[in-house]
Amino acid sequence: MSTVVPEATMPPPPSTPTAAAGRSYRWLLLVLGFLALVSSVRVVSGANEIDSVGTIQAALIATCPILLAALGGVWAERAGIVNIGLEGQMILGTWGAAYFTYYYGPWVGLIGAALLGAVGGILHAIATVTFGVDHIVSGVALNIIGAGAVAFLAEAYFRDLDGGGIKQLTGLETPPKVDIPWLGEAASDLADKHWFMISDFAALIAALTNSISIMVYIVAGLVFFTAWVLWKTTFGLRLRSCGENPQAAETLGVNVYLFKYVAVIVSGVFAGLGGYMLVLVSSSGFVTGQTGGRGYIGLAAMIFGNWRPFGAAGAATMFGYTDAMQLRNADAVHALLLLVAALLLIFTVLRLRKGDRKNAVLFAAVGVAFLAWFLLSDEVPREFAGMTPYVATLLVLALGTQRLRMPAADGKPYRKGEAG
Amino acid sequence: MTRLRNIAIALAAPLLAIVFSLAVTSLVIQISGGSASDFISILFSWPADRLLVNIANQTSLIYLSALAAAVGFRMNLFNIGVEGQYRMAAYAGALFAGAAFLPGALNVIGALLVAVAVGAAWAGIAGLLRVTRGVSEVISTIMLNAIAITITGYLINTYGIKAGDSRRTEAIPESSQVPGWQPFDKAAGEVWTLGLLAVIAGVSFWLVLNKTRFGFDLRATGQSESAAIASGVNSKKMTMVTLLISGGIAGLIWMPSLFGSAHYYGTTFQAGLGFTGIAVALLGRNRALPIAFAALLFAYLNEQSNRLTIEAGISVEVIQITQGIIVLAVVIAYELVRRYRLRAEEREVAQAPRPGATTEEVSA
Numbered sequence: 001m002s003t004v005v006p007e008a009t010m011p012p013p014p015s016t017p018t019a020a021a022g023r024s025y026r027w028l029l030l031v032l033g034f035l036a037l038v039s040s041v042r043v044v045s046g047a048n049e050i051d052s053v054g055t056i057q058a059a060l061i062a063t064c065p066i067l068l069a070a071l072g073g074v075w076a077e078r079a080g081i082v083n084i085g086l087e088g089q090m091i092l093g094t095w096g097a098a099y100f101t102y103y104y105g106p107w108v109g110l111i112g113a114a115l116l117g118a119v120g121g122i123l124h125a126i127a128t129v130t131f132g133v134d135h136i137v138s139g140v141a142l143n144i145i146g147a148g149a150v151a152f153l154a155e156a157y158f159r160d161l162d163g164g165g166i167k168q169l170t171g172l173e174t175p176p177k178v179d180i181p182w183l184g185e186a187a188s189d190l191a192d193k194h195w196f197m198i199s200d201f202a203a204l205i206a207a208l209t210n211s212i213s214i215m216v217y218i219v220a221g222l223v224f225f226t227a228w229v230l231w232k233t234t235f236g237l238r239l240r241s242c243g244e245n246p247q248a249a250e251t252l253g254v255n256v257y258l259f260k261y262v263a264v265i266v267s268g269v270f271a272g273l274g275g276y277m278l279v280l281v282s283s284s285g286f287v288t289g290q291t292g293g294r295g296y297i298g299l300a301a302m303i304f305g306n307w308r309p310f311g312a313a314g315a316a317t318m319f320g321y322t323d324a325m326q327l328r329n330a331d332a333v334h335a336l337l338l339l340v341a342a343l344l345l346i347f348t349v350l351r352l353r354k355g356d357r358k359n360a361v362l363f364a365a366v367g368v369a370f371l372a373w374f375l376l377s378d379e380v381p382r383e384f385a386g387m388t389p390y391v392a393t394l395l396v397l398a399l400g401t402q403r404l405r406m407p408a409a410d411g412k413p414y415r416k417g418e419a420g
Numbered sequence: 421m422t423r424l425r426n427i428a429i430a431l432a433a434p435l436l437a438i439v440f441s442l443a444v445t446s447l448v449i450q451i452s453g454g455s456a457s458d459f460i461s462i463l464f465s466w467p468a469d470r471l472l473v474n475i476a477n478q479t480s481l482i483y484l485s486a487l488a489a490a491v492g493f494r495m496n497l498f499n500i501g502v503e504g505q506y507r508m509a510a511y512a513g514a515l516f517a518g519a520a521f522l523p524g525a526l527n528v529i530g531a532l533l534v535a536v537a538v539g540a541a542w543a544g545i546a547g548l549l550r551v552t553r554g555v556s557e558v559i560s561t562i563m564l565n566a567i568a569i570t571i572t573g574y575l576i577n578t579y580g581i582k583a584g585d586s587r588r589t590e591a592i593p594e595s596s597q598v599p600g601w602q603p604f605d606k607a608a609g610e611v612w613t614l615g616l617l618a619v620i621a622g623v624s625f626w627l628v629l630n631k632t633r634f635g636f637d638l639r640a641t642g643q644s645e646s647a648a649i650a651s652g653v654n655s656k657k658m659t660m661v662t663l664l665i666s667g668g669i670a671g672l673i674w675m676p677s678l679f680g681s682a683h684y685y686g687t688t689f690q691a692g693l694g695f696t697g698i699a700v701a702l703l704g705r706n707r708a709l710p711i712a713f714a715a716l717l718f719a720y721l722n723e724q725s726n727r728l729t730i731e732a733g734i735s736v737e738v739i740q741i742t743q744g745i746i747v748l749a750v751v752i753a754y755e756l757v758r759r760y761r762l763r764a765e766e767r768e769v770a771q772a773p774r775p776g777a778t779t780e781e782v783s784a
Binding site: 136156 | 500553
């Protein structure tokens with residue numbers, strides 16, 4: 001969120017070698033600082049589970065579906081179409097993943113999920129772009145249709161299959177897992193030593209090299225792909241111009257309808273892939289209603305991430321981490337309170353240095369409250385752990401939302417030939 | 421004449437949408453190996469007495485939910501949080517009524533007030549965040565929905581009384597249960613008296629929006645916020661008050677069911693009405709009377725579809741496809757009509773002689 005960059009209508013800023021180096025240096029510092037913080041919390045609280053290999057893997061797998069939905073949101077909204085139908089497109093993807101994987105294996109299943117998601121995207125595009133319907137109305141309708149269609153199709157097609165039922169399909173072949181023999185073992189050993197910072201970093205490496213689904217790598221690749229296409233190519237510039245000022249784009253000869261269509265269909269494809277992750281990686285098969293609101297959470301992650309791929313990735317990771325956390329041990333959840341308190345107090349200091357008294361007091365008050373909660377309690381009720389990402393989102397938005405900026409023409413109706 | 425034509429179009433659009441969506445659903449059923457004719461004949465057969473009662477009851481709940489959403493929509497506020505608001509309110513109302521601080525009817529009124537207050541407060545959080553910190557109500561209400569599910573789940577599991585495998589709140593004392601109206605025999609059930617809340621809410625909705633200054637400000641803000649602010653509307657205050665009203669109506673949603681038949685908050689709680697309400701409000705174009713028809717339509721489809729599995733082996737959920745397509749088709753139909761009218765108007769203006777033009781100019 002710290003990188004609030006340029007209006008889309010302006011050319012991309014000239015990135016001189018020194019500026020780029022300065023940026024990556026800052027990023028490195030930030031990552032190291034965060035690692036040190038997490039490590040300190042782990043050592044102080046003694047809750048090694050907060051960043052164990054298992055926890056990180058669970059978090060990554062929980063993150064991916066949300067992140068894919070969020071990326072889908074970035075695509076659509078950058079072209080000016082609010083896609084609240086992500087949930088519906090994702091759920092269509094779950095059915096596509098299950099059906100095509102059952103008959104043709106996981107790779108065709110991937111295409112199937114993307115296709116079904118794309119169908120959802122096309123529906124949304126027809127309604128919003130061609131007919132100029134309110135984007136929210138179309139999205140809500142799409143979510144209803146998606147949920148109904150998948151429940152119906154599951155009952156109609158999975159009932160008589162092996163491992164199938166009217167609401168499920170299990171025993172599907174999953175995409176392969178990545179195992180890097182030497183590095184994986186070395187990192188795991190190092191992670192078990194519980195050394196300050198070194199073990200925490202090793203745990204991250206170990207999580208990525210010990211039988212982790214290849215889909216995690218693919219999703220990470222898609223984040224970079226989205227960032228590259230939307231911000232580094234002419235195509236991306238044109239697409240974003242449709243979200244900022246479609247009339248201006250039209251006068252420059254951009255086929256706005258076409259770009260909006262492409263954006264919304266890609267958005268559906270990403271959401272559909274999110275459904276694929278849910279069916280084949282996060283759980284052991286298809287169940288009706290599997291998305292459980294993750295499309296909406298993805299939408300929130302996208303807004304939280306300031307309509308940018310890496311921002312969305314950060315926000316989705318937070319949701320995924322806390323989501324994975326609640327299923328693990330209670331000590332770790334308790335230690336999370338300390339982490340939140342520490343983060344808030346760091347923000348307090350940062351705000352104070354900027355001379356922003358009012359917000360600093362706010363941060364400090366909430367931070368102290370979390371610290372007190374940590375010190376005065378022994379464990380957090382299991383239900384509350386599941387609530388963390390939502391409360392955290394509200395807190396972060398409430399305490400620092402002023403720097404978010406959505407595409408200027410996002411959600412506004414556009415008709416061809418009305419420019420100037 | 422144009423007025424008649426307008427009414428005809430207003431009626432034709434939803435009817436065409438319904439026909440279209442039934443056609444699409446039939447096609448889907450036929451392709452996937454079911455029988456479309458069974459689907460249609462079940463849907464259009466006269467409902468049994470029990471179903472008629474259910475339809476009446478469900479209409480009142482859906483209508484309240486749709487009104488709650490519509491208040492926000494009229495001001496361009498997207499309150500997706502109706503789901504969470506009525507859940508919190510239902511729990512609080514059931515808790516209050518079950519505790520029986522007050523006797524008889526007073527207890528009912530007290531519980532309704534508590535439910536309205538809690539619903540409004542839960543929406544108020546989103547309002548406060550929006551007004552003071554500029555947080556979009558879309559995202560905050562999504563978060564608040566999830567939080568509401570967790571909190572009510574936690575409270576029930578921790579403080580609820582045990583009943584079999586599940587937990588629930590204390591049942592409402594008999595003196596505070598509201599008897600319903602029994603139109604048929606006992607087996608068919610009762611129409612909930614508190615369903616009248618929906619009528620009261622609907623009439624108040626219409627009066628406040630169309631006959632008061634507040635309603636005018638609200639509609640004006642919805643149509644052009646900058647214009648409203650320029651004419652002296654305090655948009656922050658309007659946002660806050662509108663969300664409070666929306667949440668307050670949401671608080672009432674489950675009350676007819678609570679006092680009419682459920683009598684406690686537990687496994688009988690009916691989730692998902694908040695999302696249905698959004699669709700129904702959009703279908704009814706956020707106007708009090710059309711929403712009532714839309715609510716009736718959704719309740720009818722929901723109840724009739726329950727027979728599909730048993731009688732024709734078709735999944736109940738297929739009705740959601742129908743409902744979703746109706747919503748989508750109606751808005752598309754209205755958009756097409758709007759464009760058609762716009763073009764017709766432009767043609768008329770182009771053909772009409774300019775006022776004040778001399779005869780030579782016109783003939784020239």
